[in-house]
Amino acid sequence: MKTRIAASALALMSTAAAAQDAASTLPDAVARVAPALEAYSTEDLVGSVWNGEELSMRDRALVTFAALMTRHETENLGSYVELALDAGVSPAELSETITHLAFYTGWGNATAAAEAMAPIYEERGIAAEDLPAVDPELLPLNEEAEAARQENVQGNYGDVSQGVVDNTEQLLFLDLWLRPALEPRDRSLVTVAALIAAGQPEQMTFHLNRAMDNGLTQEEAGAMLSHLAFYAGWPKVFSAMPVAKEVFESRSQ
Template sequence: MKTYVAASALALMTTGASAQEVSSTLQSAVGAVAPALEAYSTNDLFGSVWAGEELSMRDRALVTFAALMTRHETENLGSYVELALDAGVTPAELSETITHLAFYTGWGNATAAAEAMAPVYEARGVTAEDLPALEPELLPINEEAEAAREETVRGNFANVSMGVVDTTRELLFNDLWLRPALEPRDRSMVTVAALIAAGQPEQMTFHLGRAMDNGLTQEEAGAMLSHLAFYAGWPKVFSALPVAKQVFEARVN
């Protein structure tokens, strides 16, 4: 029998429920099998981490969604979609997150996430009018930054795969990253969250720097790492920490 007690407990938190009510919700099959895990969940993850003021509940819901999608954890995804919507993430933003992360975590993860979300959208009456336009007016491009990115990628990889160079330019940075349904800060944030969850810290330098250029603060980035330790695991976060440290220090110097 599937249980979604974690997301149910968090849903209570978004409505101002007490820690006792959250704890009561967590009395489940988890507690019957691993009472210590239930205690860590109640007291530490839900009682402390999710309540941390360094990162908003909305942002925590969005980065958790990105991590679960990246890890193909679709059984729990529907409940976290409910949580994200209740925390202020719009249906259009979640839809655009799926589309965006298809390019960073793979088409299979994206289609599986969409299938898991469909019943939630149907139950909430989300229609096509609530979702991003297929061909919206794109945000203005930073021509100087894009020229520098293109020069680096082309210089390094044109003789390896010109197809990757071309599609990266035309599909990702001249199109996907300019779609307005997800703010640049949030688009960068979910990309970093996905890279951490996938265990690909070597790709973080560019994207974490871009996230901070787009408005993510160092405090928020640090809180995101702490939050994702529970969903991606401590080893993946510790692999990401040196990269984050380098990015933070480079911005100070």
């Protein structure tokens, strides 16, 4: 038993070290041009934030991937794909994240992310059978919650664009959100991360509530905000903070 525990601990340490190495990768130019930035990156971002216990290494890798994809930072995406895979995000989960976020950040961002990931998948021998099915058996639908959501959207926006209302229902909430390759909590997690990175806090209330309904804790949500400040910038996170505060307070009542 002790041997198995020791082996598990060693594997966990190895994964954390590999993920930390990936997160600390900086272009050589940074040290030559902005040594203070290199110090903040090494000592604070990698040395402290990435090691925070409030959010797992796996979740940090997933939300960072979502933020970089949203911001179209494909030149940095490769090392974070490696990080995510080493930290326990499966190839299928990353694939599904791209598909999901195409609807929330745009098709161009999703296509660019797929192009950046393709060489890594090829190098690791990740094949089509390792990826989500095109037409899987969907998860059960919460019919009451979906009926309420659809009634609200139809009532508010049916006269504005029935096409958006219909596609939101049929493509997103009756299909995309029910695909099983990404757990509902993780699907909500990357959606909220993308909204923060895109600077769209007005869309967060519904999705942060949904994330917490799906199992995200307030502590984890707060840690996600702190983490994303480094990747999306402090102004975007401070724009999201009042929304998060309102959600937290409403759920505690």
